[in-house]
Amino acid sequence: MSSKLALNLTRNYSINFELPKRAKKKIIFIIIHYTGMKNETEALNKLCDYKSKVSSHYFIKNSGEILNLVPDLYVAWHAGKSSWKKLKSINNYSIGIEISNPGHDHVYKRFNSKQISSLIKLLKNLIKKYKIKKENILGHSDIAPNRKKDPGEKFPWQKLAKQNLSYWHNLSLRKIKKNRNIEISQLEEKTFFNNLYKIGYSRIIKSNLKKNRINLIKAFQRKFRQKLINGKIDQECLLISKNLIKL
Ligand SMILES: [Zn+2]
Numbered sequence: 001m002s003s004k005l006a007l008n009l010t011r012n013y014s015i016n017f018e019l020p021k022r023a024k025k026k027i028i029f030i031i032i033h034y035t036g037m038k039n040e041t042e043a044l045n046k047l048c049d050y051k052s053k054v055s056s057h058y059f060i061k062n063s064g065e066i067l068n069l070v071p072d073l074y075v076a077w078h079a080g081k082s083s084w085k086k087l088k089s090i091n092n093y094s095i096g097i098e099i100s101n102p103g104h105d106h107v108y109k110r111f112n113s114k115q116i117s118s119l120i121k122l123l124k125n126l127i128k129k130y131k132i133k134k135e136n137i138l139g140h141s142d143i144a145p146n147r148k149k150d151p152g153e154k155f156p157w158q159k160l161a162k163q164n165l166s167y168w169h170n171l172s173l174r175k176i177k178k179n180r181n182i183e184i185s186q187l188e189e190k191t192f193f194n195n196l197y198k199i200g201y202s203r204i205i206k207s208n209l210k211k212n213r214i215n216l217i218k219a220f221q222r223k224f225r226q227k228l229i230n231g232k233i234d235q236e237c238l239l240i241s242k243n244l245i246k247l
Helices: 040-048 113-130 157-162 173-177 186-199 209-224 235-246
Strands: 009-011 029-034 058-060 066-068 094-099 137-139
Touching (some): 040 058, 137 209, 186 209, 186 235
Parallel strands (some): 058 094
16 A cells, blocks of 8 residues: 555444444535543543444544544444534434544643644545545534534644645635624624525524524634634624635
């Protein structure tokens, strides 16, 4: 194997997946997670324990080693209640990748360079194999903003975008920063949410409206405006959202 896409995978199967096998063409998304547990071994054990009812297809260790827990063609249980565009239950259409990181509830760390270079190799491999569009490489918080924060604002989406592995705006950071914390009008607020719906985020559920609104804004910020996660829409967020729908 001389290809630079050659993957060094370790099989470590989890019992948590669904039968029967799905068709290859059903796989259209890749969902990125962090484990959100203090300890890597505990996280791995949980993903393989039948009592936990959770799993993912891949697990990237702190060392960068990639474990394959569930074969791609079986549905793994990583996304839970989720939606994107018109689709619900994203587990059925996706491959889930868990990256070892204690997450926001413990000590949220930067993802290390070994983890990211393994992830890049894995993504290139999967995108090629299943013809996945870069705009369908998503974080767990994108498809479940009211429940999830992962992979969070330390995840290097922009770095992935430079390798054509994710969707990103093409505005200069210096330019947009000038718009940070500048208020927007009510009409602009409407435009912002409509832009998010065009990108693929689900409409805000009317019950618990205020909280759900903040969660959606934060999900957007964790991905596209990582320097300030405050749940408030400002001119910078609006500009980014406008740019994204034009791509
Ligand atoms: Zn997750």
